[in-house]
Amino acid sequence: MKFTVLGASGLIGSQSAERLAAAGHDVVPATRSTGVDVVSGEGLRDAFSGSDVVIDVTNSPTSDASSVDFFESSANAVGTAAREAGVGHLVILSIVGVDRVPQLDYYRAKTAQEEIVASGRTPYSIVRATQFFEFVEAIMSWTTDGGVVRLPRTPLQPIAASDVAAAVVGTATGSPLQGIRDIGGPEVFALDELGRIALAAQPDGRSVVTDDRAGPFALVAGDVLVAPEGSDLGPMYYGDWLERR
Helix, strand or coil, X not given: CEEEEECCCCHHHHHHHHHHHHCCCEEEEECHHHCCCCCCCCCHHHHHCCCCEEEECCCCCCCCCHHHHHHHHHHHHHHHHHHHHCCCEEEEEEECCHHHCCCCHHHHHHHHHHHHHHHCCCCEEEEEECCEHHHXXXXXXXXXXXXXXXXXXXXXXXXXXXXXXXXXXXXXXXXXCCCEEEEECCCCXXXXXXXXXXXXXXXCCCEEEECCCCCHHHHCCCCCCCCCCXXXXXXXXXXXXXHHC
16 A cells, blocks of 8 residues: 655654555655645645555644644645545544643644544544653653642543554554544553653652642643543553653
8 A cells, every 4th residue: 555644754653654664565755855845735746646545643833823723724735635636545643632622722723633634525534642651751841940840630641652653554554434543551640640750760850749730731621631431552551661761
C-alpha cells in the first residue's frame, strides 16, 4: 500500500513512517521541507497522488486561539485534496476527551478538525490518544517557578509515543472506522503524582506542590482525559519508559 504521512518529521509522524516502511509499504513523507503546506494546500495534490491512505499528524505551531484557524484550514485543505486524489482512507490523530474541554483553545481546535474530517467525503478514522509520556516535562515547565512545580490533581492516563505510533499505523492499515478509536496508557495518575514520579527518576532540584488552580489542566473537570472504557491500552508503563530514557 502507499501512504502519505503529513507531519512526518514530528514525534508521531516519524515513528509512523518508519513502521510503515519497515513493513514494506510505500511511504511519502510530507512536510513543509518537502514543499507541503497543509494550511494553504500547497503541495498536497502531488503528495497524495496514488496514495491509498493519508495519515495527518500535523500540529499547530501554537496552542492558543490561533490554533483553531490552523486546524480548520488544514482539515479543509487536506480533505479537499484527499477527495480530489481519490484517497481511500484519511487517518488523523486527536486527543481523548477533546470534545469535553471547550475551555481550552487547543482542544476546541482539535474538535473542529475532527468535525470537518467526519463530515467529509473521504472514509476516515480518528485516533484519540491520551497525553504522551514525552510531554510530561513540558507540562511541568508551564507551572515551574524557580524550584517549585505547581500541578493540579487532574487524572491522566499517559501513553508512550511509540505506542501511539503503533496504534496510528494499525488503524491506517485497516479499514476506515468511520468513527473514533481511543487509546491510552496502562496506568492512571493524578498529574501532581506524575510530576513527582518524573522528578524522582531524574532529580533536578525541583519539587512538586499540589495546586488545583495551576496550569491549563486545572480547567479540566473530572476524569475526561482518562481513556474511556473499551479503549485500547498501550503496553509501555511510565516507570519502564523513564528507566529507558
